[in-house]
Amino acid sequence: MELSRKAIPYTPNDKPLHEMTIMIVSTSGVHLKDQEPYNTDPAEGDATFRIIPGDVDPKELTVTHSAPKDHYNTDFPKEDINCVFPIDRLRELVDDGDLGGVAEKHLTMMGYSMRLNKINKETIPALVKEVVRSKADAVLLTAG
Amino acid sequence: MQRGIEAQGIPTSLITLDVEQSSLMRPPRAIHPIGFKFGHSLGKPHDKNTQMKVLLAALEEITKRQEPGHIHEVDFPSYNQ
Numbered sequence: 001m002e003l004s005r006k007a008i009p010y011t012p013n014d015k016p017l018h019e020m021t022i023m024i025v026s027t028s029g030v031h032l033k034d035q036e037p038y039n040t041d042p043a044e045g046d047a048t049f050r051i052i053p054g055d056v057d058p059k060e061l062t063v064t065h066s067a068p069k070d071h072y073n074t075d076f077p078k079e080d081i082n083c084v085f086p087i088d089r090l091r092e093l094v095d096d097g098d099l100g101g102v103a104e105k106h107l108t109m110m111g112y113s114m115r116l117n118k119i120n121k122e123t124i125p126a127l128v129k130e131v132v133r134s135k136a137d138a139v140l141l142t143a144g
Numbered sequence: 145m146q147r148g149i150e151a152q153g154i155p156t157s158l159i160t161l162d163v164e165q166s167s168l169m170r171p172p173r174a175i176h177p178i179g180f181k182f183g184h185s186l187g188k189p190h191d192k193n194t195q196m197k198v199l200l201a202a203l204e205e206i207t208k209r210q211e212p213g214h215i216h217e218v219d220f221p222s223y224n225q
Binding site: 008009010011012013015016017020022025027028067071072073074075076077079080082083084086088089090092093099109124125127128131132136137138139140141142143144 | 148152154157162170171172173183184185186188189198199200204207209210212
């Protein structure tokens with residue numbers, strides 16, 4: 001569906017957090033260490049996304065991102081992925097009863113990819129389909 | 145991306161450090177943790193306290209009525225400690 005740039009889609013929500021399942025969708029370049037890293041060659045860019053299992057061990061995650069290091073220093077999330085991908089914090093909220101649940105999967109991309117046309121026409125519709133299928137109640141978006 | 149997800153009827157909340165870029169996209173719900181550096185948009189490594197505060201601020205956006213297109217500036221003093 002093509003949306004007017006002036007209109008802002010806005011979904012009202014009446015559910016309290018303790019009944020909601022939250023999914024992370026992030027452009028921080030997070031991925032599993034055994035998944036293909038994002039392509040950091042600016043001439044090629046990268047319009048793909050990765051699916052991160054909901055039960056992932058945070059130690060299995062790393063970051064690949066083409067942004068200059070003085071703009072986005074990936075050393076920090078490599079040391080503690082929760083800097084940009086707060087999976088442990090979400091689980092703590094669930095354990096405390098403050099949040100309903102953490103989604104069965106999460107989605108990541110690499111910002112700074114420059115392939116905006118492909119991303120808008122192909123990647124985002126595919127990614128949105130994954131979000132809808134996941135039955136998450138709401139999505140937390142994080143960047144680098 | 146946020147617009148695409150919201151258009152399917154799923155509420156979203158964005159944590160952004162790039163207010164200029166994000167403002168152009170007019171997000172339905174967003175917070176900007178003031179003064180945070182890229183690489184730790186939720187807080188520095190192992191600073192669980194600040195990470196949790198930022199996460200909760202972003203999640204609470206989903207439970208309150210919002211003015212879409214407005215990015216809430218939020219100060220987290222524990223970030224600088």
